[in-house]
Amino acid sequence: MSIFWVIDTKVKVLPQSSLPQDGSTFYFGRSIVPDESRENAVARLTAALEEDFMLVEEVSRVATYDSQQWDTEADEDYETKESYEEAKQTGEIVFGCFASELSLED
Numbered sequence: 001m002s003i004f005w006v007i008d009t010k011v012k013v014l015p016q017s018s019l020p021q022d023g024s025t026f027y028f029g030r031s032i033v034p035d036e037s038r039e040n041a042v043a044r045l046t047a048a049l050e051e052d053f054m055l056v057e058e059v060s061r062v063a064t065y066d067s068q069q070w071d072t073e074a075d076e077d078y079e080t081k082e083s084y085e086e087a088k089q090t091g092e093i094v095f096g097c098f099a100s101e102l103s104l105e106d
Helices: 038-051 074-077 080-090 102-106
Strands: 003-013 026-035 054-064 097-099
Touching: 003 038, 003 080, 026 038, 026 054, 026 074, 026 102, 038 054, 054 102, 080 102, 097 102
Parallel strands: none
Antiparallel strands: 003 026, 003 054, 026 097
């Protein structure tokens, strides 16, 4: 049985990415990754993001979903619960939402 990892990242989005862009240099995201180990989850997420032309600059937090050891005030913004439910159903990585650094300045 997989563990569901909540991984917060800071990424640089290349122009070829499917992610809508507003000219920000960096975007901050929260993804749910089902995997047996923390290391594998981070590696799989990094590879999946690179496939969509997003380069991980920093992994700011990794926690199990069950532990709730992350900024839960941002859960709604990052669609954490919805992403978890989708990952649980599909067994796949779910990116959730990305917020641009420009949107966070408002």
